[in-house]
Amino acid sequence: MFQATSFTVRCFWRTRLWLSIGGQVKGSKNFSLPRPCGIAVSKDGQLIVVSDKRLVLLNPQTGAITPLVTEGLSSPWGVALDDEGDIYVTDCGDAMQVKVFRVETGKGAQLIRTIGKKGGRPWVGRYEPEGMLRPSGITVDSEGKVWVCEHDDAPRRISVWTKDGKLIADLLGAGHYAVMGAADEQNPQWVNTHSTLFSVDYATGKWQVLATLVRPQMHGLSFADDEYTSRDYKFRHVRGQTYIVHCGRGGVVIYLLGDDFVARPVCALGPGGALPLHGFVKDDLPVPENVRNEFWRNSHSFAFWWADFNGDGLVQPEEFALERVQSYWGLYWGAWVDDDLTIWSATPHGTGAIWRIPVKEWLQNGVPVYPKPSEQKPWMFVHGKGTIHSVLPNGDRLFVLEQEGGDAYGKGAKWQAISCYLVPQSPITTVAKRLWAYRRAWLGFGLEAPLAKPGDVVGAMKFIGKAKLDNGITIIGVNGYFGQFNLLTDTGLWVASLCKDNRYGPKADETTVWPENFSGFLFRNRNDGKVYLIAGDTDCRIWEVTGLESIQLAQTKFTLTESDRKLALRAAAIRQGIVSELPPIRLRKVQAGRIVVDGNLDDWDMSVAVSIDGGADKKAKVALAYDETSLYAAFEVTDDSPMLNSGKDFALLFKTGDACDLYIATDPSADPQRTRPVAGDIRLLFSVMDKQPICVLYEPVSREGSKAMRLFTSPTGAEAFDRVEVLTAAKVAVSRKGKGYILEATVPLSAIGFSPKQGATYKGDVGVIWSDAGGSRNVLRVCYFNKDTAIVNDIPTEARLQPHRWGVITVE
Numbered sequence: 001m002f003q004a005t006s007f008t009v010r011c012f013w014r015t016r017l018w019l020s021i022g023g024q025v026k027g028s029k030n031f032s033l034p035r036p037c038g039i040a041v042s043k044d045g046q047l048i049v050v051s052d053k054r055l056v057l058l059n060p061q062t063g064a065i066t067p068l069v070t071e072g073l074s075s076p077w078g079v080a081l082d083d084e085g086d087i088y089v090t091d092c093g094d095a096m097q098v099k100v101f102r103v104e105t106g107k108g109a110q111l112i113r114t115i116g117k118k119g120g121r122p123w124v125g126r127y128e129p130e131g132m133l134r135p136s137g138i139t140v141d142s143e144g145k146v147w148v149c150e151h152d153d154a155p156r157r158i159s160v161w162t163k164d165g166k167l168i169a170d171l172l173g174a175g176h177y178a179v180m181g182a183a184d185e186q187n188p189q190w191v192n193t194h195s196t197l198f199s200v201d202y203a204t205g206k207w208q209v210l211a212t213l214v215r216p217q218m219h220g221l222s223f224a225d226d227e228y229t230s231r232d233y234k235f236r237h238v239r240g241q242t243y244i245v246h247c248g249r250g251g252v253v254i255y256l257l258g259d260d261f262v263a264r265p266v267c268a269l270g271p272g273g274a275l276p277l278h279g280f281v282k283d284d285l286p287v288p289e290n291v292r293n294e295f296w297r298n299s300h301s302f303a304f305w306w307a308d309f310n311g312d313g314l315v316q317p318e319e320f321a322l323e324r325v326q327s328y329w330g331l332y333w334g335a336w337v338d339d340d341l342t343i344w345s346a347t348p349h350g351t352g353a354i355w356r357i358p359v360k361e362w363l364q365n366g367v368p369v370y371p372k373p374s375e376q377k378p379w380m381f382v383h384g385k386g387t388i389h390s391v392l393p394n395g396d397r398l399f400v401l402e403q404e405g406g407d408a409y410g411k412g413a414k415w416q417a418i419s420c421y422l423v424p425q426s427p428i429t430t431v432a433k434r435l436w437a438y439r440r441a442w443l444g445f446g447l448e449a450p451l452a453k454p455g456d457v458v459g460a461m462k463f464i465g466k467a468k469l470d471n472g473i474t475i476i477g478v479n480g481y482f483g484q485f486n487l488l489t490d491t492g493l494w495v496a497s498l499c500k501d502n503r504y505g506p507k508a509d510e511t512t513v514w515p516e517n518f519s520g521f522l523f524r525n526r527n528d529g530k531v532y533l534i535a536g537d538t539d540c541r542i543w544e545v546t547g548l549e550s551i552q553l554a555q556t557k558f559t560l561t562e563s564d565r566k567l568a569l570r571a572a573a574i575r576q577g578i579v580s581e582l583p584p585i586r587l588r589k590v591q592a593g594r595i596v597v598d599g600n601l602d603d604w605d606m607s608v609a610v611s612i613d614g615g616a617d618k619k620a621k622v623a624l625a626y627d628e629t630s631l632y633a634a635f636e637v638t639d640d641s642p643m644l645n646s647g648k649d650f651a652l653l654f655k656t657g658d659a660c661d662l663y664i665a666t667d668p669s670a671d672p673q674r675t676r677p678v679a680g681d682i683r684l685l686f687s688v689m690d691k692q693p694i695c696v697l698y699e700p701v702s703r704e705g706s707k708a709m710r711l712f713t714s715p716t717g718a719e720a721f722d723r724v725e726v727l728t729a730a731k732v733a734v735s736r737k738g739k740g741y742i743l744e745a746t747v748p749l750s751a752i753g754f755s756p757k758q759g760a761t762y763k764g765d766v767g768v769i770w771s772d773a774g775g776s777r778n779v780l781r782v783c784y785f786n787k788d789t790a791i792v793n794d795i796p797t798e799a800r801l802q803p804h805r806w807g808v809i810t811v812e
Contacts, residue, residue, distance in 0.1 A: 487522075
């Protein structure tokens with residue numbers, strides 16, 4: 001008998017299997033097998049392997065291969081054994097079943113039963129739980145239950161069966177990154193997510209799967225969803241038909257939903273750049289070759305249009321148009337399609353153009369036909385020509401997330417607003433009348449936003465719906481990048497924030513939606529009259545929103561004086577970073593030996609310290625001093641988990657727990673407007689590692705001497721440093737108390753190349769990094785001057801020095 005305590009198996013899909021063996025026999029072996037896939041280990045150490053369309057027995061000691069099953073498997077994948085030695089194989093070919101075999105002496109493995117409906121459940125349409133779809137991974141637990149993973153997204157399913165084939169559990173998830181879901185407001189029990197339709201009982205919280213709504217490009221060239229299963233569908237009921245609307249990153253695809261719950265695409269339109277996102281490659285385009293080539297070189301100069309005239313759901317040349325356009329619409333977070341299928345969108349950058357595209361005509365087969373791109377034109381214009389993020393119509397009002405200047409993520413904008421415009425009755429070529437603008441908003445990713453306080457709308461990317469209350473007030477919803485959802489009235493008054501700004505580092509619970517929150521659907525259930533929010537993370541949650549009935553409106557008069565106007569202009573300038581309201585950091589000279597680095601601040605004058613407020617009772621005071629040879633820093637920090645850092649890599653201590661930062665531009669002659677660090681720009685990080693105080697020097701551009709280079713990378717990019725090293729000559733002391741800590745440090749001036757001169761000014765900053773309760777990761781970083789510190793989930797961003805965001809350090 002061959003015995004081993006552990007196996008490590010690697011399958012090379014086409015030709016061979018590699019096996020690493022532990023236990024009594026150690027080593028590694030290679031075996032030649034065609035298309036190896038699933039593997040199970042018998043009690044006597046033999047391997048049962050799926051190989052192409054066969055099941056074989058492999059002796060890992062001798063390499064002998066014995067066929068067990070050579071017929072009856074169309075596309076086997078996973079394999080498992082139960083306690084009796086019966087073999088369970090997932091067959092995801094024509095059968096879509098689990099097939100159970102028993103090895104009989106002299107007969108090989110014989111099929112004894114199957115689990116699941118033969119042929120599986122439909123790829124699209126009504127959900128049949130007794131049928132599997134693409135069964136793959138499989139295991140049999142100690143209680144004899146058979147667990148089967150299905151290699152599919154609509155829905156993602158794990159089914160649990162008894163050995164004799166009875167379904168006992170139907171488990172779904174996890175969902176996509178930043179799951180989106182939406183309800184049918186006419187039939188609120190219908191909720192869709194992951195291209196799957198559910199029936200929800202709001203009174204009990206129970207649900208069941210009804211159907212897979214869409215399965216793109218099964219039978220020919222058709223429009224696929226942009227990010228299939230990632231975005232939700234909006235239900236619309238028009239002319240006695242039910243439609244579901246997919247709004248992708250620019251393009252719109254509209255489906256007609258049949259009684260069999262199969263959604264058939266009937267029309268699509270949008271900017272040319274969205275065509276590849278909807279599943280088209282160059283050779284698919286049913287246009288002349290010269291147009292195809294020109295489009296593929298510069299797709300943004302085109303717009304597409306398709307209407308399913310013959311009702312087959314496929315794209316034919318006579319149904320498709322690809323036209324050159326000077327300007328067009330297309331928003332990353334999607335257009336808004338109104339109840340009558342009128343499309344509302346905007347030109348995202350540069351013009352402030354708002355587009356309203358109504359249905360031009362209806363075909364007898366229920367297909368809506370829109371004007372072709374060359375027939376469309378803007379309906380109105382808005383003030384924010386930098387970026388328009390989202391639009392939401394409401395009768396003769398249009399709500400707009402708009403900004404002037406800045407980038408597509410809201411960074412660097414001159415102003416940002418949630419605005420409401422009066423929609424003209426016919427197209428105009430001028431800016432429409434703006435009825436109100438809510439300016440306490442940071443759009444896009446909100447990376448320059450402070451920690452959210454009541455009234456702040458941070459990271460607003462898109463409108464998520466509206467709900468009209470019994471008192472006549474309409475509530476509009478806006479999602480937030482950091483996990484919040486904000487509610488405002490249709491008259492521009494902030495109502496509430498739902499869930500949490502996760503930069504505060506709160507404990508995870510049922511209201512936690514982590515940063516990169518792309519979800520959100522707000523609606524009022526017509527059956528029970530309650531308002532609900534559908535959102536989630538890698539799940540789709542439904543919350544009831546309570547307390548809205550307490551909202552009341554009142555009117556009063558106020559006078560805006562010239563002095564008030566000037567104060568408002570100054571506040572706007574401060575917010576935009578044009579001027580700073582913060583006084584400089586004072587670097588005071590002290591006598592040598594006056595400051596003893598022992599974690600006690602009795603020898604410091606903290607009355608000159610600057611204050612940092614991170615919100616949620618996370619505060620700090622920071623003071624700096626120097627003498628002829630040394631630089632001193634004192635941090636007095638409020639923290640529920642005082643100075644904890646579990647990091648083992650000194651260069652990444654800013655990611656693994658608490659830390660204190662000091663940034664200095666030691667060369668006063670450097671360009672004060674520079675956006676990238678130069679020689680002399682440094683960062684000193686003070687923390688603990690292995691429970692010992694430590695000081696780490698980060699120098700992006702080394703001035704002289706040896707280098708200790710370090711590259712910080714992530715999918716967003718990379719940040720290179722010439723020197724990242726522990727300053728052993730520095731001394732750091734930490735003293736903890738119940739709700740905070742004191743960190744005191746001294747660094748030789750010669751170690752950082754700094755020669756402060758009385759009366760001189762230098763650029764610099766100070767900051768604090770707060771950890772989670774266990775000191776395992778950072779959850780918040782706040783600086784005195786730099787307000788672009790919201791990101792706590794990207795290493796290069798957090799390592800990067802930003803001298804253009806530093807303020808003034810004055811030497812006294």
